[in-house]
Amino acid sequence: MKMATLSRPYEKLGGLESTGGSAAPSPIARTRGWLAAWLPAIPLLLLVATCLIAPVVMLVWQSVTGMGETGLSLDLWFRVLGQHANQDAILTSLVLAAACATVTLVLGAPLAWMISRMLRGKRAFWLGLLNVSANFGGIGLAFAYMATIGTVGMLTLIVQGLGIGFEAPREGSMPALLMAYEYTNVPLFVLLTIPAMSILRDDWWEAAQVSSATRLVFWRRIGVPILSPFLLAGWLLIFTWTLGIYGIAYGLAGQSGATAVHLITLQIGSALQSDVLLGPGRAAILAVVLMLFASTSLVLYRLLLRRATRWL
Amino acid sequence: MAVEAGSSAVTKSRAAASVRSSDRKSVGRVGRAVFFGFALFYFCVPMAAVLIYSFATRWTANVLPDGYTLDWWRATLADPRIQSAFFTSISLASLTAILDIAVVVPAAYWSRVRNARIRPVVEVAAAVPFALPYVVIAFGLMQFSGVVAPQFQGTFPLLVAGHSAIAFPFVYWAVDGAMAAAGIERLTETAEACGASPYQALMRVVLPNISAGLVTGGLLSFAASFGEFAMAQIIGRSLDTVPLWSAEMIRSYTDTAGSYNRLAVVTLLTFAVLFVLSALVVYWNRGQTVRLLPGAGASDQGGRQ
Numbered sequence: 001m002k003m004a005t006l007s008r009p010y011e012k013l014g015g016l017e018s019t020g021g022s023a024a025p026s027p028i029a030r031t032r033g034w035l036a037a038w039l040p041a042i043p044l045l046l047l048v049a050t051c052l053i054a055p056v057v058m059l060v061w062q063s064v065t066g067m068g069e070t071g072l073s074l075d076l077w078f079r080v081l082g083q084h085a086n087q088d089a090i091l092t093s094l095v096l097a098a099a100c101a102t103v104t105l106v107l108g109a110p111l112a113w114m115i116s117r118m119l120r121g122k123r124a125f126w127l128g129l130l131n132v133s134a135n136f137g138g139i140g141l142a143f144a145y146m147a148t149i150g151t152v153g154m155l156t157l158i159v160q161g162l163g164i165g166f167e168a169p170r171e172g173s174m175p176a177l178l179m180a181y182e183y184t185n186v187p188l189f190v191l192l193t194i195p196a197m198s199i200l201r202d203d204w205w206e207a208a209q210v211s212s213a214t215r216l217v218f219w220r221r222i223g224v225p226i227l228s229p230f231l232l233a234g235w236l237l238i239f240t241w242t243l244g245i246y247g248i249a250y251g252l253a254g255q256s257g258a259t260a261v262h263l264i265t266l267q268i269g270s271a272l273q274s275d276v277l278l279g280p281g282r283a284a285i286l287a288v289v290l291m292l293f294a295s296t297s298l299v300l301y302r303l304l305l306r307r308a309t310r311w312l
Numbered sequence: 313m314a315v316e317a318g319s320s321a322v323t324k325s326r327a328a329a330s331v332r333s334s335d336r337k338s339v340g341r342v343g344r345a346v347f348f349g350f351a352l353f354y355f356c357v358p359m360a361a362v363l364i365y366s367f368a369t370r371w372t373a374n375v376l377p378d379g380y381t382l383d384w385w386r387a388t389l390a391d392p393r394i395q396s397a398f399f400t401s402i403s404l405a406s407l408t409a410i411l412d413i414a415v416v417v418p419a420a421y422w423s424r425v426r427n428a429r430i431r432p433v434v435e436v437a438a439a440v441p442f443a444l445p446y447v448v449i450a451f452g453l454m455q456f457s458g459v460v461a462p463q464f465q466g467t468f469p470l471l472v473a474g475h476s477a478i479a480f481p482f483v484y485w486a487v488d489g490a491m492a493a494a495g496i497e498r499l500t501e502t503a504e505a506c507g508a509s510p511y512q513a514l515m516r517v518v519l520p521n522i523s524a525g526l527v528t529g530g531l532l533s534f535a536a537s538f539g540e541f542a543m544a545q546i547i548g549r550s551l552d553t554v555p556l557w558s559a560e561m562i563r564s565y566t567d568t569a570g571s572y573n574r575l576a577v578v579t580l581l582t583f584a585v586l587f588v589l590s591a592l593v594v595y596w597n598r599g600q601t602v603r604l605l606p607g608a609g610a611s612d613q614g615g616r617q
Contacts (some may be wrong), residue, residue, distance in 0.1 A: 036426075037427040037429075038422075038425060038427065039422075040418035040419055041419035041423065041427075041433075041434070043415040043433075044415040044416055044419040044480070045419070045437075047411075047473065047477055047480065048416055048434075050473070051453055051473050051474055051476070051477030052437060052440045052449060052477050053437070053440070054452075054456050054480075055449060055451075055453040055456040056444070056449070056452050058452055058456045058459070059448070059451065059452040063453060076502055087379065110347070111347075111351060114347075116428075121402075129355055130355075131594065132355075133355045135583075135586040135587065135589075136359075136583060136586075137537055137539065138541045138555055138558075139558040139559050140558065140579040140583060141358075142562060143362065143558070143572070143575055143576065143579050144361060144362045144579065145564055146562075147358070147362050147364075147365045147572075148357055148361040153361065154357070154360075154361040154364065155357065157371075177513065183354070183358065187355075190520055207513070238445060243443070243445065244446065244447065244448070245445075246541065246542040247542060247559075250541070250545075250559060251558075251559065251562045254562060265445060265542075268447050269447065269542075269545070269546070272451065272454075272546060280534070283451055284451070287447070287451050290444075290445055290447070290448050291444055291448055294443045294444050294445065295442075295443055298442075298443040
């Protein structure tokens with residue numbers, strides 16, 4: 001907002017140049033004015049238009065025209081969404097993302113709070129560690145998971161070595177994916193929400209104590225209501241990102257072959273590589289479905305944050 | 313008398329309360345220690361497992377490997393295919409970072425000093441890779457390039473363009489934040505009052521003042537491209553980047569040729585690259601406050617700081 005007012009004097013530079021006081025600018029002058037206003041941004045806008053906007057529009061278009069074969073119809077949608085495997089994938093993805101985001105919230109919120117109240121050196125150590133973990137993802141993380149609690153992973157061998165009958169969850173199963181995802185989700189969540197933790201001022205806890213409030217009452221009446229929009233926003237972000245995770249799932253699901261869980265992202269990948277039935281059409285529909293989920297939750301995220309920052 | 317009795321009652325109850333709260337405090341302290349111990353364990357053990365794996369001879373039956381060797385490291389570092397995968401990934405990531413800085417800086421600069429209408433357009437665009445999974449963008453790009461420019465399909469330039477498109481928000485947020493912090497509107501006015509052209513003002517006044525943002529943005533986009541797997545797999549299948557090599561290894565099922573041990577080495581190397589990058593980002597931004605959740609009116613927050 002501040003920026004807009006600052007740059008207003010320049011905003012109509014092109015216009016001023018071209019009108020020169022008269023009412024009707026010539027088309028050439030108008031083009032020149034437009035160029036003066038937009039030229040430096042054109043390379044970026046071109047990149048964005050060709051590599052982000054056009055592909056997304058193209059997918060939506062292909063999904064409602066049956067990959068350009070049927071004309072405008074939802075026929076492909078019905079065929080793809082009617083397949084059991086696809087319904088299964090959509091449901092599993094949503095459940096996994098919601099479960100992951102919830103576990104992240106439960107573990108991450110107290111962690112973020114405690115780290116935000118640490119002394120400087122200790123906090124730097126934890127932030128460093130979280131930064132490192134947040135960077136660990138994709139195939140590397142899938143492999144690290146296998147080496148840790150896979151069928152012959154380190155922890156599995158240790159626990160079995162202690163004489164406990166322990167069966168590691170299959171690599172491509174839900175619990176395995178959840179554990180592997182949390183490795184990056186929790187740090188991401190903490191790093192995202194730590195700044196919000198400073199909103200809760202220490203004097204408020206003192207003020208609450210003076211009014212003889214217990215810690216529980218403080219959290220229920222003051223802490224949680226103030227922080228909850230930020231925490232929920234974090235939940236939504238993790239939910240959105242978890243829906244779209246591909247690398248970790250690809251690495252882990254490969255270990256379990258056909259018994260691995262069905263996820264939207266995995267289905268898109270495999271539909272591209274080998275699908276005799278619907279091929280790219282199936283991938284397009286699933287991609288648009290994923291797009292709808294992601295954009296809905298991003299809109300909710302924006303609304304939540306607008307609400308949250310109103311009190312700052 | 314009455315006052316005294318009252319005050320002693322207060323002290324007594326206060327003492328009782330402090331005993332209770334110190335009890336609760338020590339319980340809290342133990343709980344906290346257990347919680348952080350668990351977190352430390354959770355974050356460190358997988359890395360330790362990969363590290364041990366990279367030195368292990370055979371590790372399928374006992375708690376610790378049967379023996380240790382440096383062979384995997386030697387073989388992996390000497391493997392021409394891995395060398396070329398690293399070369400491809402590093403050049404891909406460098407070109408991505410360079411292209412992103414080259415297109416983002418002029419746009420961000422112009423939106424601040426001349427045309428404020430650029431900002432909302434760029435911010436909406438920046439939300440796209442932030443929200444949409446890379447798999448979706450990659451698949452769309454594959455379909456789109458198949459129609460518009462089939463000769464580019466599966467090529468290195470297309471992957472550079474795709475990675476630049478998904479990594480540009482990192483550069484934009486870093487550069488725009490640095491511009492806000494440096495107050496480049498005023499710097500530009502001053503430069504122009506002294507007779508500098510917009511180009512001179514950008515090169516000689518603005519860029520030196522936003523170097524931290526440039527470095528941060530460049531490092532972040534480099535990291536995003538270096539570790540990116542989904543798009544590389546979908547639109548660059550003929551290429552051999554580090555994540556693509558790792559994916560092939562992890563899917564090789566059997567551990568006969570020591571492929572998992574070599575994968576452990578490559579995982580550690582990849583990890584080291586990303587770690588150094590993030591350490592550099594932290595180093596370049598030391599002393600600066602982190603902004604609230606991304607997209608939370610980054611410009612407003614930046615202006616306020």
